[in-house]
Amino acid sequence: MGGDVPIPELRRALHRVADEIADYLDSVGERRVLPLVEPGDVAAQLPPSPPRTGESLEQILDDYKQLIEPNVTHWNHPGFLAYFSITGSGPGIIGEALASALNVNAMLWRTSPAATELEVVTCDWLRQMLGLDEGFSGHINDTASISTLLALAAARHRLDPTIRERGLAGRSEVSGLTVYASDQAHSSVDKAVMALGIGHGNLRRIACDEQFRLAPEELAAAIEADRQTGLQPMAVVATAGTTSTTSVDPLTAIADLCQRQGLWLHVDGAYAGSAAVCEEYRRHFAGWERADSIVVNPHKWLFTPVDCSVLFVREEDLLRETFSLVPEYLRSQEGEKNLMDLGVQLGRRFRALKLWMVIRAFGVDGLQERIRYHCALAEELARRIDGDRDFEVVAPVPFSTVCFRWLEGADDDERDAKNEALLARINAEGPVFLSHTRLRGRYVLRAAIGNLRTTKEHVDAAWRTVRRCARRLDAAG
Numbered sequence: 308m309g310g311d312v313p314i315p316e317l318r319r320a321l322h323r324v325a326d327e328i329a330d331y332l333d334s335v336g337e338r339r340v341l342p343l344v345e346p347g348d349v350a351a352q353l354p355p356s357p358p359r360t361g362e363s364l365e366q367i368l369d370d371y372k373q374l375i376e377p378n379v380t381h382w383n384h385p386g387f388l389a390y391f392s393i394t395g396s397g398p399g400i401i402g403e404a405l406a407s408a409l410n411v412n413a414m415l416w417r418t419s420p421a422a423t424e425l426e427v428v429t430c431d432w433l434r435q436m437l438g439l440d441e442g443f444s445g446h447i448n449d450t451a452s453i454s455t456l457l458a459l460a461a462a463r464h465r466l467d468p469t470i471r472e473r474g475l476a477g478r479s480e481v482s483g484l485t486v487y488a489s490d491q492a493h494s495s496v497d498k499a500v501m502a503l504g505i506g507h508g509n510l511r512r513i514a515c516d517e518q519f520r521l522a523p524e525e526l527a528a529a530i531e532a533d534r535q536t537g538l539q540p541m542a543v544v545a546t547a548g549t550t551s552t553t554s555v556d557p558l559t560a561i562a563d564l565c566q567r568q569g570l571w572l573h574v575d576g577a578y579a580g581s582a583a584v585c586e587e588y589r590r591h592f593a594g595w596e597r598a599d600s601i602v603v604n605p606h607k608w609l610f611t612p613v614d615c616s617v618l619f620v621r622e623e624d625l626l627r628e629t630f631s632l633v634p635e636y637l638r639s640q641e642g643e644k645n646l647m648d649l650g651v652q653l654g655r656r657f658r659a660l661k662l663w664m665v666i667r668a669f670g671v672d673g674l675q676e677r678i679r680y681h682c683a684l685a686e687e688l689a690r691r692i693d694g695d696r697d698f699e700v701v702a703p704v705p706f707s708t709v710c711f712r713w714l715e716g717a718d719d720d721e722r723d724a725k726n727e728a729l730l731a732r733i734n735a736e737g738p739v740f741l742s743h744t745r746l747r748g749r750y751v752l753r754a755a756i757g758n759l760r761t762t763k764e765h766v767d768a769a770w771r772t773v774r775r776c777a778r779r780l781d782a783a784g
Contacts, residue, residue, distance in 0.1 A: 312364060320364040327368070328400060331376065332383065336760065339737035340384045342377060349378050380740070385760040388769060389742035391550075391578045391708075392757035396610035398668035402661030403612050413655040416643035423646055426659035429666065430617055436671055437583040437603065439596060443619040446649050447658045451577035451602045452495035454618035455544065457626065457650050458600035459486065459499045462542040462571030464629040465622075471629065475504045485533045487511045488544040489521035491551055493575060496544050505541070518703050519554040519746070521545060527564055542571035547592055548579020551744040551753070552702035552710050555579065558594030566597070574598045577616065578757075579706050581608035582682070585675045591705055608681075608707075609674060610759050611665045615658050623649070681707040681756045684766050688754060691770055697777065701746055707756040710746065713777055723750040725780070732776040739769040 312320075352374055382393055395403075413422035430445030448454045463470055463484065475481060484505045488496045490512045500510045511529045516522050530540045543565055545556040558574065565572040574580075574595045580603035582588040595601055601619045605611040620626050631648040639645075646655050666674070685707040692698045692711045702710040713729050716722035727750055730743055742753050752773075756766060 316364055320368060323365075323368060327372070332397070335381055335383050336385045336765075338377075338381055338384065340381050340386050340740035341734055341737070342379065344378050349374065383758070383760070384740070385758055385762065385765045386739040386769060387758055388754045388756060388761070388766075389740045391607050391755050392761065393607055393613060394610045394757070394759035395612040396665060396668075396759055398664040399610060399612045399661040402664035406657040406660045409657060409660075411657050413657055414647040414653050415637060415639055415645045416641050417639050419657065420643075422655075422657045422659065423644060425663055426646065427644065429659045429663045430619075432666055433603070433605070433617055433662070434619060436666075436674075437580065438586070438589050439601070439619065442621050443601070444623045445617045445619045446646060447662070448616045448618055448650060448652075449614040449658075450495075451493070451575065451604050451616050452498060453650070453652075454577075454602040454616045455493075455495050455573065455575060456499040456502060457618060457630070458571075458573040458602070458620070459496075459505075459542055459544075460503055461600070461620065461622070461626045461629045462573070463503060463505070465571060465625055466539065466541050468628070482537050482539045483509055484541045485509045485511060485530075485538050486542050486544065487513055487526055487529060487540070487570075489513050489515050489546060489549070489556060491515055491519050491521075491549040491554065492544055492546050493550050493577070496575075509538070515554075519549060519552045521556040521561065523557055523560040523564060526561065530564075530568055530570075540568060540570055542573060544573045544575055545595075545598075547574050547576040547595060548582075548706060550578070551746060551751075553579055553706045553708045554703060555591045555705060558592065558598075560594075562594045562597040571600070572598045574601045577602055577604040578607045581605065581674075582678055582706055584609075584671060585678055588678075588682075588706070605662050605665070608678065608757050609662075609665060610669070610677070611662050615662055617662075626650075677759065678707075681761070684756050684761070684763060685709050685754075687763075688756075688766055688770060695774070697774075701749075701751055709754045709756075710744065710751050711754070712749065712751050715777065715781060719749055726750045726752060728780055729773070729777055732780060733772055736772055736776065739765075739772050741769075741773075 381387060383395055411419035411422050413419040416423045426447055434443050434445055486500050486505060497507060497510060501507050513521050513529055514525045533540055543561060545558055545561045547555045562572055583592050599621050602616060604616045606613045606615040627648045630650055647653050685704050689700050689704045689709050692700050697714055698711055699714060700709060700711050713726050715725045730741060730752055734740055744751050744753055
């Protein structure tokens with residue numbers, strides 16, 4: 308019985324992996340974004356049972372090259388314009404690899420002093436880059452879904468600390484808690500209220516204005532109506548860059564209302580918050596500095612490999628009160644920050660390492676330059692769509708995502724069907740991948756520009772693909 312893979316074999320494999328990664332990133336734009344596979348195709352090529360004896364890393368890497376790499380959706384492709392584009396940049400990939408080698412669990416300071424302190428410092432770098440004041444402290448979670456869950460848990464604890472021990476079930480003396488978000492807010496808010504026992508029925512989806520921003524007057528009316536019926540309004544989730552359109556809720560007006568009503572304000576800036584590293588885009592975020600918590604995902608628009616979500620809070624001690632639970636075997640005398648106290652996870656990956664490397668490698672100037680470039684590409688694409696009589700832009704373009712619609716069809720229902728068919732045709736072509744949403748009930752196409760490798764040439768090619776596919780569908784009747 309041996310130990311791990313012998314170091315000489317590991318070294319050879321790692322050299323090969325380095326070449327494979329570099330070759331992949333160098334050629335990813337030459338591939339189809341979506342692989343030509345059907346459900347079950349990959350599984351059919353895999354053995355139904357695990358091997359009885361160990362196999363060589365060389366053979367495993369051969370199978371990776373043949374079975375895995377060709378059959379993934381290539382999120383690193385410059386033509387990936389769906390959802391919110393993400394990028395595994397070179398510095399981030401190196402950080403991810405080194406974190407895997409160190410394999411630390413940063414639950415306590417003593418279980419990894421460097422991981423804990425680097426996370427504190429790197430999150431503070433990001434705070435400064437975003438123009439937030441020193442009152443915010445940040446820590447890293449996997450995704451915005453968890454960051455929002457933690458923020459709302461802290462809001463619940465501030466409203467009623469007894470819930471931590473006694474829960475919500477069967478307590479007639481505890482009025483129902485309510486949470487408020489726009490009808491454009493991310494579904495993670497829904498999942499958070501379900502997981503926290505608040506109940507999906509107590510999430511109020513507030514109507515938006517013509518620019519898909521939460522309407523403060525509707526929010527105020529909903530809060531007052533709930534108070535009149537004996538419910539306890541708890542928190543508002545405002546969105547700075549909605550998933551469908553990237554619209555920004557009127558944060559100052561919402562902050563004013565939350566202050567008057569004594570409500571927790573959480574700002575979901577998972578995608579667009581990164582744009583605040585550019586001073587000229589901070590006008591969109593005016594008011595978020597008054598929030599109790601903010602989430603920004605560096606893995607969306609700061610070129611850090613998934614997953615890396617930073618939650619900023621004003622009252623870190625309150626977050627600690629919400630979650631800290633230290634069994635005897637984890638007690639220590641150092642008196643330093645223990646990251647396990649700030650959320651539900653005990654195990655904590657060394658995510659700060661890749662973010663630290665990305666910030667250092669690009670610098671603030673380099674990150675600003677790329678975000679500005681993406682926004683300029685989106686503005687130009689929107690102008691081209693507006694200039695085409697067969698298409699229309701259907702939402703504001705404050706950042707780098709364009710929502711548009713093909714105007715073919717006798718009525719809205721027929722246009723919905725035409726746009727759905729158009730999207731399927733575009734994505735079947737291969738060099739570009741778009742996604743869709745529904746706005747005011749209508750089917751809409753989205754082009755989200757945010758990949759580090761996306762250039763003007765790729766956006767031009769995507770627009771040509773859209774128009775070519777539309778002509779072919781039109782000709783086919």
